[in-house]
Amino acid sequence: MSTTFQITDVAAQARTGRLVTPHAEIETPVFMPVGTVGSVKGVPQDILEELGAQIILGNTYHLYLRPGVETVRQMGGLHRFMSWDRAILTDSGGFQVFSLSELRKLNEDGVTFRSHLDGSSHFFSPESAMEAQISLGADIIMAFDECTEYPADLARVRTSMEMTARWAARSKKYFEAHKSEVPWGEVSGFEFQVSGGPSTRSSTPDTRNLAAELRSAGQPRAAVPTKGAQRPKGLLLREHATQALFGIVQGGMDRELRRESAERTVEIGFPGYAIGGLSVGEPRALTREIVESTLEYLPKDKPRYLMGIGNPEEIVEYSGLGVDMMDCVQPTRAARHGLLFTSEGKISIKQARYAQDPEPLDPNCGCRVCQRYSRGYLRHLFASNEILAQVLNTIHNLSFYLDTMRRVRHSILLGEESRSLSGIWSQPNVRRPRIQA
C-alpha cells in the first residue's frame, strides 16, 4: 500500500501520527495551506518549505478550469507543474461546484455547472472527478460528494447523503480501475533527481537521454522533480506508488444521518475519511457537536480529515478531539485583508494605531516577517496597497497556523490534556523566538 498511517502518541482523544504518502511523510495533526490553482497565494514554494508546510491543497474545480487538467498532466502532474515535491491533496470539486448555487444543476449522474470565469458549461461526475484528480496527480484525492446546503430538512439531507454514498462507491470503482494512470512517471520536466543519483537538468541532452532510458527501462516511478537548491533530499517517490482516495462523510446537521453516512462510507472502505459539509453557515457549537459525534463512527486507525476548518482556536480544538488533518483559506484570505493572527490575539494591521509601531507583529513568532519587519512598516505596505503587504501578511499567518500545529503535536507528545490556543502558545518551553531552520 502506497499510503500508510501510524499513530505515534495519544493524549486523551487527541493523537499524533505519521501519514506516509507517495511524495512525503507527514506528521499529524496537520494543517494544509490552500493553494487553489497551484499557488498558495503570494508565497513562493521555497518559503512554504521553510515554513514547514508538509502538504498543501489544490482545488480540482479551479485547476480544471485553469490551466486545465490536460495541461497539468502534460507537465507531469501538479507536483512537477508547480515545483513542489512534498505532499498534495486535491478536493473533488464537489464543494466548489456546490458554492456555485446559481450556476449548477444536479442529478444522479453528476453536476452540470457553469464556469465562474466565462460562463461555459461543464459536467462533473464521480468518474470525471476521479479522472481529473488522477491526472492532477495529488498524493491524496477525494471522493466526489454532494455538500448538502444549510439549513435543509431531514428528508432532503437523507436524499443528499444517500447520493453521496452511491457516488463514493462509483468514485472508488473508477479510481481502482484507473489509478495506474497517474502522471508521475512521465519525466518531461526540466530537472529531476533519480533515487540515489545526482540532480541534473533535462535541458541538457544527457539528461533527456537518461529520462528516456528510465522510461524504456520501466522505472518511471524512480524519477521525481527536485528543482531548486533548497529542496529536502531523500524523500523520493516509492516505486509503484499510487494515490490514496479518501471517502467523505455527509449527513448535514443530523447526528443519526452522520452516523449512517460514516458507516456506509467505512463499509465501502477507504484509507482515510473526511468529514465534509460543515462550516456552511451553522453555529459553531453545532459544528463541534457534529464533528464529535461523527468521529465516534470513524476507524481510529485511519486518518480523519475535517474539511474547510478553521480558525486558530478551532484547529487546536479539533486536534484535541482526534482530527488528524484540516485545511482552511482563513490564514491566507485574512492576510490579504490585513487580518493577522498572533500569539497575543488578532491584529487588524490597517489601523492607524500601528503607523509608528516599531515592534514585530508577534514577539513570540520566529517567522521571517516578524524577524525583520515592524508593525509600522506592515501597516504602511497595507495602506499603500503594496503587493508586498499580501506576501508578508500571508507568510506570517501561515507561520502562525503551522507553528500552532507544531505546538499541538508537541503537547500531545508530552501527553498533555487538550489545550486552548492561548494555552498552546503560553507553554514556557517554546515561548522564546524560534530560529528558522
Added chain:
Amino acid sequence: MSTTFQITDVAAQARTGRLVTPHAEIETPVFMPVGTVGSVKGVPQDILEELGAQIILGNTYHLYLRPGVETVRQMGGLHRFMSWDRAILTDSGGFQVFSLSELRKLNEDGVTFRSHLDGSSHFFSPESAMEAQISLGADIIMAFDECTEYPADLARVRTSMEMTARWAARSKKYFEAHKSEVPWGEVSGFEFQVSGGPSTRSSTPDTRNLAAELRSAGQPRAAVPTKGAQRPKGLLLREHATQALFGIVQGGMDRELRRESAERTVEIGFPGYAIGGLSVGEPRALTREIVESTLEYLPKDKPRYLMGIGNPEEIVEYSGLGVDMMDCVQPTRAARHGLLFTSEGKISIKQARYAQDPEPLDPNCGCRVCQRYSRGYLRHLFASNEILAQVLNTIHNLSFYLDTMRRVRHSILLGEESRSLSGIWSQPNVRRPRIQA
C-alpha cells in the same frame, strides 16, 4: 567626507568604480531598482539582497504622501523603516510633481501640487524637498529641480534650466545647514547591532538600556539596524556620516544649454552629478546624443547618474559611455505586465505558446525563478492573475538587470571595448548558470 568615489578600472569611455556611502560600498556602474514607497514592488528585502541589489531608489513624492516624512523619521529613517541596511537614494520629488501636469503650479519659490491620492494641496521648494529627504535619511539625496517638458522652445528651456540652477544653490545651502538632522542616530527600532558587538533585540530590557546608554554616551552613529538573520555583517555606519547631495543637470534637448547647466551645477559643487530631464518622450537617438555631450562637461572623478533610464540595451550602452548609476521602473513594471527580459530576448509570458513549456524562462539565468519554475507554470500564474506571478516575474527581471550590470563591470575589468547587450550575455566565461550565494 562621508561619501567617496574611486575609479577602479577604465575601458575606453567606460569605467568601474567604488562608491562608498554611509550604509554601503557600491560597485559601479550600478543599476538601482525602484522602491517607490519603501518597497520594490512584490519583492521581500532578503530576496533583493540575494539578487545583489546594492542600492535602491525611494520616491520622495510618494513617501511624503504615504506614510509621510514624519512617520519615517520617527521610525528611524527609511533604512530602518523598511529594514534595508544597504544604500538608498531618494529623488527630490521634482520629477514626480512634473508628471502631475494638471495638478501643479510652479513659481520661483517652488511648486504647489495636488496629491494624486486625495487631491489635497501641498508645496515643495528646494528647502522643503531637502528637509523631506534629510528626514527620510537616504545615503544619496537629489537637488530639487524642474524637469523641463518635451518638446519646449529654446527660451522656455533656458528659463527652466536657469531656475533649476538657482534651486540647486538653494538645495545645497539648506542641506549644508541641516545635514546633521538625519535620523540615523535615533535608535528606536526593535533590533540593532553595535559595531563589533553582538546582534540583539531592543524588545528586551537589556537592549533598550544599551540603546539609551549609547545615546547618552554620544555615540548614536555607531548603532545601525540589522534586523534578520540573513544580513551581511561588517558594513556598519561610519561615525559622523552624513548624506551626499547630488546636483542635477537639465537643459532639455539643447546641447549648449546642457553644457551651461552642467557648468553652473559643477560650479556650485556636488559630490556627484545627475543628468535629468531625459526619457520624457524624445527619440532614443536624441537621448543618447544629449547624454554623450553632457558627460563631457561633468567631472571624471565624480559619479555620474543618468536618471530614469533605461531598458537592458540602454543600461549596457550608457555604461559604455561612462555613466556610473542608473535607475528605471522598467524591470519591475514590465514584470507586472508579464514582459520578461532574458539573455535570448524579451518574452511575453501571457502567450498561449508557453502554456505547456517545461523550460525555464532563461536557460542562462541562475535566479531562483529560473532554477525552480517552468515557463508553463509562470504563464499559468500570470493568466490566473495570481499574486505570485508578479512576485516571480519581478524577481527574474531584476535578476536579469543586476546580472547584466555585473557582466558589464566584468567586461570593463577585462578592459574590453564597450559591448552590446547580446555581446555581454554571450561571454563564454559566464554562460553557464550561476549558483546563487
